[in-house]
Amino acid sequence: MEPFVSHRGRVAVLDWTNVNTDLIIPARYLKRIERTGFGPLLFADKRYVAGGAPPIDNPDAKATLNADFPLNDSKYQGATILVVGRNFGCGSSREHAVWAVAQAGYRAVIAPGKGEGFADIFEGNAFNNGLLPIELSEEDWQQIVDAERAPGGAEVTVDLRDQSVTLHSAGKADRRFAFDVPESDRDRLLKGLDAIAETLLNNEDAIRAHEQQAAAWLTPQPA
Amino acid sequence: MSETLFAKVWQRHQVTTTDEATLLYIDRHLVHEVTSPQAFEGLRLTGRKVRRPALTFATLDHNVPTDNQLDIREPMSRRQVEAMRKNCSDFGITLYDIGSGRQGIVHVIGPELGITLPGLTMVCGDSHTSTHGAFGALAFGIGTSEVEHVLATQTLWQGRRPKSLGIEVTGKLPPGLEPKDIILAVIRAIGTGGGTGHVIEFFGPAISALSMEGRMTICNMSIEAGARAGMIGPDDTTIEYITKVDRPFAPKGAALEAALADWKTLKTDDPSAFDRHVQIDASKLVPQVTWGTNPAMTIDVTGRIPDPAQVPFASREDAQRALEYMGLTPNTPVSDIAVDVVFIGSCTNGRIEDLRSAAKVFQGRKVAQGVRTLVVPGSEQVRHQAEAEGLDRIFNEAGAEWRQAGCSMCLAMNPDKLTPGQRAASTSNRNFEGRQGPGGRTHLVSPAMAAAAAVTGRFTDVRQLLGGSNGH
Numbered sequence: 001m002e003p004f005v006s007h008r009g010r011v012a013v014l015d016w017t018n019v020n021t022d023l024i025i026p027a028r029y030l031k032r033i034e035r036t037g038f039g040p041l042l043f044a045d046k047r048y049v050a051g052g053a054p055p056i057d058n059p060d061a062k063a064t065l066n067a068d069f070p071l072n073d074s075k076y077q078g079a080t081i082l083v084v085g086r087n088f089g090c091g092s093s094r095e096h097a098v099w100a101v102a103q104a105g106y107r108a109v110i111a112p113g114k115g116e117g118f119a120d121i122f123e124g125n126a127f128n129n130g131l132l133p134i135e136l137s138e139e140d141w142q143q144i145v146d147a148e149r150a151p152g153g154a155e156v157t158v159d160l161r162d163q164s165v166t167l168h169s170a171g172k173a174d175r176r177f178a179f180d181v182p183e184s185d186r187d188r189l190l191k192g193l194d195a196i197a198e199t200l201l202n203n204e205d206a207i208r209a210h211e212q213q214a215a216a217w218l219t220p221q222p223a
Numbered sequence: 224m225s226e227t228l229f230a231k232v233w234q235r236h237q238v239t240t241t242d243e244a245t246l247l248y249i250d251r252h253l254v255h256e257v258t259s260p261q262a263f264e265g266l267r268l269t270g271r272k273v274r275r276p277a278l279t280f281a282t283l284d285h286n287v288p289t290d291n292q293l294d295i296r297e298p299m300s301r302r303q304v305e306a307m308r309k310n311c312s313d314f315g316i317t318l319y320d321i322g323s324g325r326q327g328i329v330h331v332i333g334p335e336l337g338i339t340l341p342g343l344t345m346v347c348g349d350s351h352t353s354t355h356g357a358f359g360a361l362a363f364g365i366g367t368s369e370v371e372h373v374l375a376t377q378t379l380w381q382g383r384r385p386k387s388l389g390i391e392v393t394g395k396l397p398p399g400l401e402p403k404d405i406i407l408a409v410i411r412a413i414g415t416g417g418g419t420g421h422v423i424e425f426f427g428p429a430i431s432a433l434s435m436e437g438r439m440t441i442c443n444m445s446i447e448a449g450a451r452a453g454m455i456g457p458d459d460t461t462i463e464y465i466t467k468v469d470r471p472f473a474p475k476g477a478a479l480e481a482a483l484a485d486w487k488t489l490k491t492d493d494p495s496a497f498d499r500h501v502q503i504d505a506s507k508l509v510p511q512v513t514w515g516t517n518p519a520m521t522i523d524v525t526g527r528i529p530d531p532a533q534v535p536f537a538s539r540e541d542a543q544r545a546l547e548y549m550g551l552t553p554n555t556p557v558s559d560i561a562v563d564v565v566f567i568g569s570c571t572n573g574r575i576e577d578l579r580s581a582a583k584v585f586q587g588r589k590v591a592q593g594v595r596t597l598v599v600p601g602s603e604q605v606r607h608q609a610e611a612e613g614l615d616r617i618f619n620e621a622g623a624e625w626r627q628a629g630c631s632m633c634l635a636m637n638p639d640k641l642t643p644g645q646r647a648a649s650t651s652n653r654n655f656e657g658r659q660g661p662g663g664r665t666h667l668v669s670p671a672m673a674a675a676a677a678v679t680g681r682f683t684d685v686r687q688l689l690g691g692s693n694g695h
Contacts, residue, residue, distance in 0.1 A: 017541050018415050018517050022655040027634040031286065031299040033260035033306050045657045050643065053661075056299050087416040090449060090517075091653060093350040094258065095366035115420055120385075120451050121350060125366035182382045184244040195368070196271065196375045203246055206238045207378055210248050217482040218250055220277060220338065220472040 002130045003192030006159040007107045008168075009080030011148045014070050019084060020091035021122065025100045027092075031056055038096055039103035047072060081156050082106045083144055086113045089122025098125040108132040108158045110165065112141035114180070127185040128195065132158060134165060140177040143167060160190055225493040227387045228456050229422045232361040232489070236344045238378055245381050250343040251360075252373050253329045254281040254316065256307035257636070258348030262371035263310040274377045276315040280338055283307060283321055284328045285636045287629035289599050292321045300637065314374075327602020327628045330354040330443065330570040334435065335604050337470025341457035341486045346373055351570045351652065353445045357438035358465075359457035359489045361422070364446065385451045388421040389497035392429040394506030399686035401580060402437035403572060403650065403669035405429065406444040407511035409503060411521040414536035418450030421499070424491060425455050429505035435464040436576040443571045444652050447518040456490040512557050512682055513654045513667040515545035520654070524672065524684045528555045548656050549664050550644070557682050560666075564647040565596040565623075565677040566659070567670050569633040572650035573601025575608050577670040582614045584674035584688055585621040591680030596623035597639060599631040623677065635660040648676035 029041045037059040044053040052064040065072050082101065088111045089097060101109065109131065111117025117135035118126070126133040136144075144167055147154035152170030159166070163186070167175045181189075188195065238246040259281075266272070273279060286300035295301045311318035319325040319332060326332070330351050333339040341359035346352060348370040355362035365379065373379055392405055410417075423445050430438065438455050445453025462483065465473050474482045494500060510524040519536050522529065530553045531542035546553070551560070567573075567581050581598065590596045598618045600606035606628055609615055618625045632639040633651035635658070641647055643662025650673050651658075654665040668676065675685040 016544075017538060018536075020517070020653075020655045022634075022653065022658050026657055026661070027285075027636045030257050030636065031297075031303050033264075033303055035261045035264070045661050050662065087419065087449065090415055091350065091446075091655060093348060093352075093364035093366055095261075095348075095368060098366070116416055119416075119449055120419060121364055121366060124382075125368065128366060128368035182243045184241075184380065185382070194269075195380065196269070196372050199246065199372065199376045199378060199380070203239055203376075203378070206246070207248070207376065210238045211377075214248075215481060215485065217340075217474040217478040217485075218343070220251075221474055221478060222472075 001192045001194065004107065004130050004132050004160050004189045006157060006161065007080065008155060008157040009107060010078060011081045011083055011144060011154045011156055012071055012076035012079035013083045013145055013148050015085045015145060017085040018087045018090055021089055021094050021097040022091055024089065024097040025094065029056055030094060030096055035099060036103065038100040039105070042100040042104040043069065043071065075153060080105055080107050081158065082109045083148065084109055084111050086111060086116055088118050090119040093121045095125045097122060098129050098131055102129055102131045106131065108134055110134045110136060110141065110144065112136060112138045127189065130189060130192070132160060132189065134158065134179045136165065136177055136179055143175060160186060225496040227491045227496045228359060228424055228454055228489055229361060229387050232342055232344065233384055243383060245384065246378050247344055247381055248378055249346055249373050250278060251338055251345040252279040253333055253345065253347035253352065254279060254370070255285060255329045255349060256283050256303045257285045258367050259310065259370055260303065260306045261367050262374060263314065265371040266314070266374060271375045273314045273316065273374045278377065279316045279374065281307060281311050281316050282319040282326055282329050282332055285630045285634065287321060288638050289626040289629045289631045292627045292629065324603050327604065328570045328573060328630055331573060331601035331605065334358065334439065335470070335602060337465060337473030340465065340473065340482070341461060342489050346379060350446045351443050353450070353453045354439050354443040354570055356442040356445065356452050356454040357435060358461055359454060359486070361452055361454065363452040386421045386498040387496070388418060388423045388450070388499045388501065389494055390423055390425050391427040391494070391500065391502045392425060392505050393427050393502060394429055394504045395432070396429050396505045396508070399671060399689050400508050400510060401669035401671055402433055402440040404508050404511045405503070405505060406441045407513065407518065407521045407667065408508055410444065410448045410518045411511070412503065413448055413501060415447060415517045415519045416449045418445060418448035421450050422452045422454060423448070423450045424497070425453060426491070430455060431458065434576055435460060436574040439574065440571055444518065447652060457486045462486070510669065510672050510685055512672065514549065514551060514557070515542070516548055516654055516656050518652070518654060518667060520545060522557060524557050524682055526557055528553050528557070558684070559681065561646070561681045562594060562648045562676050563645045564641060565594060565673050566632040566647055566649040566651065567597065567673050568599030568601060568631050569651040570601060571652040572670050573599060573605065575605050577650065578605070578609050578614050581670040581674040582617045584671050584678065584685060585617050585623065588621055588678040590622035590677045594677055594680055596677040597626055597632060598623050599626045600628050602628050621678070632659050634658060648673045648682065
């Protein structure tokens with residue numbers, strides 16, 4: 001996994017609440033058995049005109065953008081920080097939703113409401129892919145949204161070392177907001193560790209001990 | 224100290240734990256073709272094996288056509304199904320393939336086969352894994368990286384222990400009302416994020432009175448309230464389900480005796496142990512219908528489409544967007560809304576009891592002109608049982624399509640889908656935009672309500688069709 005230490009980038013805002021993973025990546029694209037190719041499919045049924053999204057087997061095919069979709073605004077091209085509404089990523093467990101966001105070029109997603117910004121499974125999937133999910137207070141989140149909508153837009157610097165988001169906007173002093181992530185996720189992300197290798201390296205004995213003390217009925221009885 | 228059922232199951236599966244993270248042992252891992260190929264590919268790339276293949280069970284469900292299961296015409300679907308077969312064969316995992324007699328939706332076959340048991344930890348790359356919590360298992364959906372982690376280590380990292388939310392369902396469910404109405408009413412009351420960071424335990428007289436099928440419907444949709452999992456404490460109903468019918472992987476003999484002794488301890492000591500506590504009175508419920516684009520956007524069948532300014536848990540803009548997508552105007556009576564398609568099936572409502580309650584409504588009636596009605600059993604076993612009971616004849620005589628087992632029209636990954644603008648009464652679990660096909664409009668209802676919509680061509684209070692006292 002690519003480590004995440006700090007990153008500065010332009011902000012794009014999609015402030016809808018309860019954005020579900022079917023919206024982020026429609027189910028038909030889950031037929032792909034690869035981990036790649038999901039970037040152009042992010043929000044496919046919103047991003048492209050009705051019936052105009054790329055085919056499943058050719059994500060890079062030319063497709064007609066829907067001018068009304070907020071993220072298609074030309075000012076957002078090249079943005080790497082996605083600012084979203086509350087309960088982002090609810091619904092299905094599909095990790096393809098995180099792959100799509102990350103492969104579309106975003107490094108971090110910022111949602112409002114501590115403990116309520118992201119659906120649980122999406123948040124875990126994001127950590128496992130080096131896409132940093134950040135929950136800010138409603139007030140701090142609003143400041144970023146307002147700054148992005150002011151002339152000149154906004155950039156932020158996300159620093160995972162001191163768990164801070166710094167907002168840079170034209171004509172204003174930088175503002176700094178704090179966020180929390182679980183220590184174990186932070187450590188893994190900072191170092192870009194392989195979770196399976198870490199688990200086996202540090203816990204093999206404990207896993208084996210657990211298996212040895214397990215009651216017999218816990219093992220499936222052969223048919 | 225008073226403990227919750229959830230805390231007890233969590234604690235006994237801790238391999239290691241710190242303040243911030245716990246490594247949980249996983250007792251059962253269910254796998255389907257959609258969320259696993261990249262995980263197996265990861266194992267191949269790193270030269271890893273599946274640690275305990277005997278704890279892992281696979282089936283094919285999402286891509287399977289339900290008119291003729293064997294005829295998968297879509298090349299990408301076929302490729303995904305072939306990948307599952309190869310992965311199971313390469314890594315030594317039991318696969319319940321199409322035509323095995325045991326194939327079906329992963330959350331229907333787990334309990335049928337005795338794979339699902341009280342007190343277990345169970346995961347699957349599928350959010351509706353919460354279904355298995357109906358047995359008092361801690362069961363939840365995971366992403367594909369986690370699927371790979373479980374395959375390789377039989378464990379899973381979790382952050383801080385989720386909080387517990389006790390949902391007490393009091394009273395007696397009135398005739399014509401179903402478990403689906405209970406869970407829709409719960410989600411309506413607490414919102415789609417109301418369970419985030421929590422494991423829900425359902426309890427109370429209206430829950431105890433339910434069959435295992437009904438309990439599975441309720442736990443299945445816990446995720447639609449954002450909960451990490453849903454659970455129900457095991458009781459005599461649970462034990463009867465596991466022991467009365469041949470369940471190939473359930474414990475037997477001495478192992479069963481030991482299990483039964485253990486399962487008796489699996490209950491919440493006192494409701495004061497819950498971090499949060501919510502009460503719902505089942506006796507006051509009327510049939511529920513979703514009107515919008517998430518499952519909290521739910522109203523009574525006797526109600527009217529709401530004003531977008533007065534939708535709980537949604538901004539005016541979000542509610543307005545939902546109304547526009549659904550093609551509805553505020554103040555329209557629900558009973559004026561006509562449907563094009565009716566879908567009865569899915570991991571939420573594709574079990575034998577669901578089909579029986581739909582059949583009760585179809586009996587002696589005909590599907591309304593122009594309504595396409597699909598009845599899709601959740602597994603090959605459910606299909607056989609329904610046919611043994613003659614339910615297939617009732618569906619066919621009514622003019623509904625009696626189909627083969629699979630996820631079908633719950634999500635648009637197989638040939639069963641809505642076309643743009645079509646409106647469906649569906650017993651599935653998600654009314655998200657495009658969930659049943661791009662541009663499709665989904666209203667979630669119980670199986671009885673879906674059948675009522677099929678025979679009348681619009682949303683109809685099923686209590687009016689069932690006769691007896693309906694309170695209207």
